[in-house]
Amino acid sequence: MIDWALLAESWPLYLNGLKVSLILMAISVSASFLLSVPLAIARVSPNPWLSKPVFLYTYVIRGTPLLVQLYMIYFGLAQFEWLRESIAWPLFRNAWFCAWLAFALNSTAYTTEILAGALRQTPSGELEAARSLGMSTATIYGRILLPSAIRRALPQYGNELVMVMHATSIASAVTIVELTRTARDVYYNHLAPFEAFGLVAVFYFVITFALVGLVKLLEGRFLRHLRPMSIPSKAA
């Protein structure tokens, strides 16, 4: 029934695809996390000159499919002579850079909204307490708002990580041979769709559960104070 020999034979190909997918994901989410912290602060700012541009950015990115964004960056921008002649071309010429840029921009938009939501939901008591101690706004962000918001955003951020992982499969549209592309090549060359896509599904499943497990561990560590506690019995 299942062609185990084929799976064993194509195993190295899959490992290579896995490596590519994981690297793509890692470089994309690290960039998006670093970018989304300042953008989320701008997004919740009372100053419209800060908050509106960020809103527009996340609105446009979240309103268009990632595949279209990737096509725009890889094929669309390459159409312009001025870009091809500029110093940025060595970057845009590279498929990896284009994929990284598309994934990072896309994930930044979602992560910014997740963080901004958590910032807005900070209990007002925490803010008032900090103000009453005479903390400056910068200190309040650094010591109170951000650590608390990032902790509370963890569960949704875990979902975002899984989404980015799954989204790396579309990098194959711009010649990058990642996990899904590997599966399609194995399928095409050996005409064994169940084996080819079944194995790749197992790979994604394992990565996803590793990610979910990691986030759960972090939640256990950082969200301990929000867990329901057992109330000591009065009879004692």
Add this chain to the structure above:
Amino acid sequence: MLKRTFLSAAGAAALALILAPSAIAQAPKLRIGVEGNYPPFSMIAPDGKLGGFDIDIANALCAEMKAECVFVQQEFDGMIPALNAKKFDMIVASMTITEARKKSVDFSDPYYDVPSRFVAKAGAFADHSPASLKGKKIVVLRNSPRAAYLAENYKDSEVVLAGKETEVYMELAVGRADVAFGSSVVSAEAFLKKPEGKGFAQLGPAIRIGAGSGVGIAVRKDDEALRTRINAALAALKASGRYKALADKYFDFDISGS
């Protein structure tokens, strides 16, 4: 009692629904797998209509076989699996007859034959030898005989795999690859004659790869009856001059390969 009648009626209806597709499959409608990204052989007009030499040949064959045909558009690298999974009955997608493909499908007699050719910036390379293209990026259609040919003969070059033949020339035009390796006709008609192809030229002579027997129509291995019908229709098209009339619409040279 009433309930039971209702249930059995519902059951019969459900059964009819399940059986219906097999009844449809028995109709003599031929489903043809085509590609749509291989101008001027197979392309999609801005209004969404399929056109090109492959499509014209397929339509002419259907008329000759007196069969009703529907086109199914499919990416090239999934063509053979889709044929064998019975998503369609034959492939008319400029598919080169190769020994590797013959292991999975059967081919009709060739319906045209054009060689492959390298394309690069005019004057960029002295010749097309592996030594001259060493370390350079060569873009080629993924999972094609041409890709296999490069992997075999140009081991010191970096092979970039594009998903569609049209993307092969796009990658070359914007400079993501130094050389493109494609159908001599597609590169000439759909690239070099276009504004994007300005400054580019064919590099080296025409190269024949594959089994050397041209491009055929693929059918499933167990479908000898259809293959025989296609060959008879193809011979009739050539004999009656309709093949030449179709070819003349697109090409100012003989592509029949015979």
